[in-house]
Structures are given as structure tokens and as C-alpha cells.
Amino acid sequence: MPAYAILxxxxxxxxxxFGSGPFWQTISMESVNDCRRNWWRHMLFLNNFTYNSKCFGHSWYIAADTQLYMLCLLICVIAKTDSIRRKVLxxxxxxxxxIPPAVIYFLDLEGRFIVSPE
Incomplete structure (x- = not known):
């Protein structure tokens, strides 16, 4: 988390x-403004719930991994005996x-990655 906070x-x-050119300010300021506005979501690892985020779009995996780790830790703490773990896990x-097929169905998303020429 400290390295992520520094970045x-x-x-x-x-x-x-960090850059220059005719469109650098236009492109970079959108990302910078999004980082300034939503920095707290990244620090709490909730940025994967933000739709169309321009700040560290590739970091959704860190948030999802941290959330799943916390969920599994909570399950292991609650299910203290082996018999409960055999039923809960x-x-x-x-x-x-x-969950993934249900989200795709109810949000009417594409079930596969589609790349179009546009």
C-alpha cells in the first residue's frame, strides 16, 4: 500500500x-483530475466499483484481490471448526x-470481450 500511495x-x-505536446495537457488532466477526486477510493481499495475511472484503470485487480482476501479472512475467522469450514467453503x-454470470445477465452486459474496429 505505501508504494501504491506514492504512485x-x-x-x-x-x-x-511528465510530458509535452499539443494534446498532453488535455489527456493528462482528465486522469489527474480523476485521481484528485477519487484518491480515497484507491486508498480504501474500492476503486473497482467506480465506473469509467481514468485514474489507474489497471489497478482494479489490486482492489478486487484485497477485497477477496478480506472476505476469506473473515470466513476463516467465523468458521472456526473443520466441520463448519467443510460446509461453508x-x-x-x-x-x-x-455471481459473474448473474451480473452479466442482470446488467445486460456482453459475456465476452468484443473488439470493434472503431
Whole structure:
């Protein structure tokens, strides 16, 4: 998290000065402004719930991984005995498999990655 916080700070402050060109300010300021506005979502690892974020779009995986780690840690703390774990962990596995198709169906998303020439 400290390295991530440093990169986020650099992106929110100094990133706009790293390049030059006719469109550099236009392109970089959109990203810088988004980082300044939503820095707290990145620090709490909630940035994967932001739609169309321009600040560190590739960091959704860090947030998702941290959230799943916390969920699994909570499950392991709550399910203290082996008999409870044998019942809870397969249930969590089945729920985890069913969530992505349900999200795709209910939000009417494409089930596969489509690249168009545009």
C-alpha cells in the first residue's frame, strides 16, 4: 500500500508535467483530475466499483484481490471448526461461481470481450 500511495500521489500532482505536446495537457488532466477526486477510493481499495475511472484503470485487480482476501479472512475467522469450514467453503465457492454470470445477465452486459474496429 505505501508504494501504491506514492504512485497515486505522483499521478495526482506531478504526472501532468511528465510530458509535452499539443494534446498532453488535455489527456493528462482528465486522469489527474480523476485521481484528485477519487484518491480515497484507491486508498480504501474500492476503486473497482467506480465506473469509467481514468485514474489507474489497471489497478482494479489490486482492489478486487484485497477485497477477496478480506472476505476469506473473515470466513476463516467465523468458521472456526473443520466441520463448519467443510460446509461453508463449498457454499462460498458455488456462490462465487454464480455471481459473474448473474451480473452479466442482470446488467445486460456482453459475456465476452468484443473488439470493434472503431
Amino acid at each position: 497515486l500521489g505522483v499521478k495526482a500532482t506531478w504526472f501532468r508535467r 463449498p457454499l462460498v465457492y458455488i456462490i462465487g461461481i454464480m
